[in-house]
Amino acid sequence: MRITHEADYAIRLVYALMTDPLPPVPASRLSEQAGLTIRFALKILRKLSQAGIVTAQKGATGGYALAVAPEELTLGHVIECIDGPIRLNHCLADDYICSRVTDKSGCRFHQVFDQLNAKLKQELYRIDFSNFQND
Amino acid sequence: MRITHEADYAIRLVYALMTDPLPPVPASRLSEQAGLTIRFALKILRKLSQAGIVTAQKGATGGYALAVAPEELTLGHVIECIDGPIRLNHCLADDYICSRVTDKSGCRFHQVFDQLNAKLKQELYRIDFSNFQND
DNA sequence: AGGAGGTGGCTATTATGCGCATCACACACG
DNA sequence: CGTGTGTGATGCGCATAATAGCCACCTCCT
Numbered sequence: 001m002r003i004t005h006e007a008d009y010a011i012r013l014v015y016a017l018m019t020d021p022l023p024p025v026p027a028s029r030l031s032e033q034a035g036l037t038i039r040f041a042l043k044i045l046r047k048l049s050q051a052g053i054v055t056a057q058k059g060a061t062g063g064y065a066l067a068v069a070p071e072e073l074t075l076g077h078v079i080e081c082i083d084g085p086i087r088l089n090h091c092l093a094d095d096y097i098c099s100r101v102t103d104k105s106g107c108r109f110h111q112v113f114d115q116l117n118a119k120l121k122q123e124l125y126r127i128d129f130s131n132f133q134n135d
Numbered sequence: 136m137r138i139t140h141e142a143d144y145a146i147r148l149v150y151a152l153m154t155d156p157l158p159p160v161p162a163s164r165l166s167e168q169a170g171l172t173i174r175f176a177l178k179i180l181r182k183l184s185q186a187g188i189v190t191a192q193k194g195a196t197g198g199y200a201l202a203v204a205p206e207e208l209t210l211g212h213v214i215e216c217i218d219g220p221i222r223l224n225h226c227l228a229d230d231y232i233c234s235r236v237t238d239k240s241g242c243r244f245h246q247v248f249d250q251l252n253a254k255l256k257q258e259l260y261r262i263d264f265s266n267f268q269n270d
Numbered sequence: 271a272g273g274a275g276g277t278g279g280c281t282a283t284t285a286t287g288c289g290c291a292t293c294a295c296a297c298a299c300g
Numbered sequence: 301c302g303t304g305t306g307t308g309a310t311g312c313g314c315a316t317a318a319t320a321g322c323c324a325c326c327t328c329c330t
Contacts, residue, residue, distance in 0.1 A: 001138055001214070001221050005320065008224055011244060026274065040321055046276065059329030062274045075247070079136075086136050089143060099170050108267050109146060112210070116258055123251055132243050140287070161307065175288055181309065194296030197307045 007082040009036050010044050014078055017054060018070050018129055024055075024063030044082065051081040070133055076124035086121050089113040142217040144171050145179050149213055152189060153205050153264055159190075159198030179217065186216040205268055211259035221256050224248040 016033035017025055031041035045064055049056045055067045066073070080086055091098055091110050098107055106114070151168035152160055166176035180199055183189045190202045201208070215221055226233055226245050233242055 001136065001218060001223070003136055003224055004318090005225065008226065015244075024274095028274095037321070039323075042275070043321085049275090056275060057329085058273090058275050058327075060273050061330070062328090064275090083136060088136070089138055090140065091143065109150075112262055112266070116255070119258065120251070120255060123254065127247055131247070139285085159307095163307095172288065174290080177308070178288080184308090191308060192296085193294075193306095193308050195298065195306050197296070199308090 001088070003079055004083050006044060007079045009034060009040070010048060010078050010082045011075065012036075013041060013044060014048070014053070014066070014073065014129060015132055017064060017066055018133065023065035024057045024061070025065070026063040030064065047082055048078070051077075053077060053081060070129040073129045074125045075127045076121060079124060086117065086124065088117045088120065092117055136223070138214055139218050141175075141179060142214045144169060144175070145183060145213050145217045146210065147171075148176060148179060149183070149188070149201070149208065149264060150267055152199060152201055153268065158200035159192045159196070160200070161198040165199065182217055183213070186212075188212065188216060205264035207263065209260045209263045211256060211262075214259060221252065221259065223252045223255065227252055 012034035013030050016030045017023070020029070020033075027041050027045055028038055030045070031038040034041065045054060045056070048054045049064070052067055053073065054064045056062070056064055076086070087093060089110075090096060091106075092113060098110060147169035148165050151165045152158070155164070155168070162176050162180055163173055165180070166173040169176065180189065180191070184191045184199070187202055188208065189199045191197070191199055211221070222228060224245075225231060227248060233245060
């Protein structure tokens with residue numbers, strides 16, 4: 001029922017990236033801002049890069065930059081990029097076979113969790129990073 | 136971002152308890168209904184018992200019974216009883232000290248997660264077991 | 271050449287799922 | 301009234317997986 005530390009760090013890294021006046025920002029500066037080791041930051045930034053959320057520039061003057069506008073980027077994007085799909089219950093996974101299933105829409109509990117999950121997801125995808133721009 | 140298997144099982148156990156026509160129900164029958172081993176079921180039932188959600192009766196004709204009416208018991212009760220407090224982010228814990236804190240209400244991210252968390256909790260405490268009574 | 275990120279693997283810690291052994295209790299039956 | 305049997309209570313322990321974080325080496329750009 002919790003996002004991982006990694007996802008939390010990812011959010012901080014995106015925030016640090018967004019508020020930095022001089023992109024591209026090297027991982028060292030980002031990790032300092034976000035308060036984690038550079039090694040771990042690199043791992044997280046790689047995931048963000050693969051997901052197309054940030055761009056990475058190698059080389060002497062390289063670093064990271066946001067690939068999408070803050071108002072286009074939501075908490076949901078970042079969290080699912082790091083933690084994988086948001087699922088309140090494991091029974092919401094695609095390949096889960098419920099022993100209590102009665103019809104194709106699954107058991108009543110499944111349906112309830114499915115609805116709740118959709119709501120949570122919707123909320124997370126509603127909160128974009130422009131909300132945090134002036135903090 | 137997921138409830139544990141244990142909490143999921145707990146929900147199934149409560150459901151089995153609720154739909155059983157002859158309380159008190161021994162753990163053996165409940166575990167069979169809910170599809171888990173009796174040992175694990177006992178551990179979960181103990182937690183439910185300590186939380187006052189079910190009553191346990193020792194002895195030859197003993198077993199478990201619901202201590203509260205189904206319409207008074209919600210998914211939130213059962214989940215928090217097993218998994219502990221619902222927290223979308225670890226920074227919502229009471230003893231967490233945020234490095235980014237700016238005032239007593241915490242950083243902007245904290246505030247957002249706090250609100251989301253409250254919403255989720257509210258939803259989970261809105262869904263009581265009478266919804267599942269006739270399934 | 272040197273400073274940047276990319277990749278994969280590695281370790282330590284914690285959470286999770288579940289089992290085992292033993293004790294405590296309540297009823298039933300002799 | 302005592303003892304046996306079936307029930308739950310308790311605590312220990314372990315196997316597996318997830319998580320958090322680190323390291324070494326490679327690639328790429330300037």
